Amino acid sequence: MQREVIIAGFGGQGVLLIGQLIAYSGMLEGKAVTWLPSYGPEIRxxxxxxxxxxxxxxxGSPYVTQPAAIIVMNRPSLDKFEDRLNSGGILLINSSLTDRLPERKxxxxxxxxxxxxxxxxxxxRVANLVMLGGYLGATEVVGLPTMLQALQEVFPEDKHHLLPLNKKALEVGMSYLTEP
Amino acid sequence: MAAIMAGCRKYFAYPITPQNEIPEYMAAHMPEVGGVFLQAESELAAINMVYGAAAAGERAMTSTSGPGYSLMLEGISGIARAELPVVLVLVMRGGPGIGSLENAQLDYFSATKGGGHGGYRNIVLAASSVQELFDLTQLAFELADYYRVLVMLLVDGILGQIMEPIEIMPFSNGKTRSLPAKTWALTGTGRQRPQNIISTMLMREDETYQWHQRMAVKYQKIQAEEVRYDSYCLEDARIAVVAYGMTSRVAETAIDECREQGLPVGLIRPISLFPFPYQFISQYTHRIEGFLVTEVSMGQMVEDVRLAVNGRSEVSFVGRGGGLLSHQEITRGIRELWLKLATK
Incomplete structure (x- = not known):
């Protein structure tokens, strides 16, 4: 079984970080993982x-044209990636920063x-962790305990005081699926 | 990290995307092992600092991308003439000129056919995963010292950016070769021996001729002993995709897809681009009816594959000038080649 996700947003919204957390968790669960960032003359x-x-x-290929899941953190990302999602796939949208819903049925x-x-x-700034919580709740790609361990290991020591806030954000995102 | 594990203690470079993760790491970790990290004022300076450190017998390295590599070529040609062991990491980006930051495999010609002037060869190695890049980096220092050549790690832009888990361990290729003592190095005579001279000139009568005669022997030895390649699903294949670096992994996904539909297709992956695995490819021409070469370029390695095949099988090509090649494009190329062979 291979799970693929594209995460997109503004630079600074932490899309690379939640991608890293998913990859790191997968590694902790003994799976093969790849993390491939978009790379260009990007600006904040x-x-x-x-x-x-x-x-x-x-x-094999770390480059996926039609993934089964996409997380978009803003409207430009929705516009850019909506068509790329595989039929039957999951599209997670940060609706705070998107003024439309997808057209696809x-x-x-x-x-x-x-x-x-x-x-x-x-x-x-923890909106990314809320979306990550939603993604975990919807796909169960990795377990929540593994993700919590990944948080602990990916965050540098000097950011550990932010761990409780990030855990809370993760839980809020997960529980939003069942009780919005 | 692999370079430091391999005993590299001198690293000189000038920043350029998409390889800045290397100087960033070296800046943080070289001082921890008592090594030198120096951000030079230009690539020209960096390569000449590497020249100096290697001439002094140190394990030295630099890293760059296309535009910086072009600036370094004068120094690289000099390093080849002076027979200095150097490791150079070239992370490819879009070009020519300043080009772009996009993924590319556009520097195959320049890397494997000389690049600079004077008819020299470098050993060129291409990895297809972070783990393999880690391993080959360690091997590169060994080969450089053993043959006294520049060993280049030719890295796709996306391999320079991707994160994958690796096992951090010393590389072993099964061979334990004793590396020759660097008796030629400029370490000071201590009034115990005659002075060593390292020069890039060949001014004496017949010296150019003699140097090339000697290098021909060395390059032939490298071609005989240092060819490296890998394969995938080749046992019963009638079509072989030939790809190096990350493109070979995209090809693997295409091959899996085609195998599900019953197409007998496999993969040949050159790891050493010089020396190129001509013989390995050539020995399959009796069974493989078609070779599909795929690169993130408009066709460079395909010329070496054609030399290896030498007209005995069909050779076709799928590529793009830059960016990300999808497995669907390769799958389409495999299907088209299959149809072409069927109607022949």
Missing amino acids: GGTCHVIVIVSDRRI DIRVIAIPATDLAHKLGNS
């Missing part, structure tokens, strides 16, 4: 994306007002 506030694969077997759409939810937690 520009668009940015990452392709993450978690697989039970050796990974052959996909599952999960809209989470991640920036608003993060704001309620006291820091809008």
Whole structure:
């Protein structure tokens, strides 16, 4: 089984970080993983994306044209990636920063007002972790305990005081699926 | 990290995307092992610092991308003439000129056919995963010291950017070769021996001729002993995709897809681009009816594959000038080649 996800947003929204957390968790669970960032003359506030694969077997191409899941953190990312999603795939949208819903009817759409939810937690910058929580809840690609361990290991020591906030954001995103 | 594990203690470079992760790592970790990290004022300076450190008998390395590599070519040609062991990492980006930061495999010709002037050869190695790049980096220092040549790691842009898990361990290729003492190095005579001279000139009568005669022997030995390649699903294949670096992994996905539809297709992956695995490819021409070469370029390695095949099988090509080649494009190329062979 191979799970692929494209995560896209503004530079600074932490899309590369949540991609790294998924890849790291997959590695902790003994799976093959790849993390491939978009790379260009990017600027702060520009668009940015990452392709993450978690697989039970050796990974061939790390470049995926039609993934089974896409997480978009803003409207430009929705516009750019909506068509790339495989039919029947899951599209997670940060509805706080998108003023439209997808037009496609052959996909599952999960809209989470991640920036608003993060704001309620006291820091809008954890919107990425809220979306990650939603993705974990919807796909169970890795277990929550593994993700919590990954958080611990990926965050440098001097950022460990932010761990409780990030864990909370993860849980808020997960529980939003069942009780929005 | 692999370079430091291999005993590299001198690293000189000038920043350029997409390889800045290397100087960033070296800046943080070289001081920890008592090594030198120096950000030179230009690539020209960096390659000449590497020349100096290697001439002094140190394990020295630099890394760059296309535009910086072009600037380094004068120094690389000099290193070849002076027979200095150097490791150079070239992470490819879009070109020519300043080009772009996009993924590319556009520097195959320049890397494997000389690049600079004077008819020299470098050993050129291409990895297809972070683990293999880690292993080959360690091997590169060994080969450089053993043959007294520049060993280049030719890296696709996306391999320079990707993250994958690796096992950190010393590389062993099964061979334990004793490396010759660097008696030629400029370490000071201590009034115990005659002075060593390292020069890039060949001014004496017949010296150019003699140098090339001697290098021909060395390059032939490298071609006889240092060819490296890998294969995938080749046992019963009638079509072989030939690809190096990350493109070979995209090809693997295409091959899996085609195998599910019953197409007998496999992969040949050159790891050493010089020396190129001509013989390995050539020995399959009796069974492989078609070779599909695929590169992120408009066709460079395909010329070496044609030399190896020498007209005995069909050779076709799928490529793009830069960016990301998808497995669907390769799958289409395999199908087209299969149809062409069927109607022959």
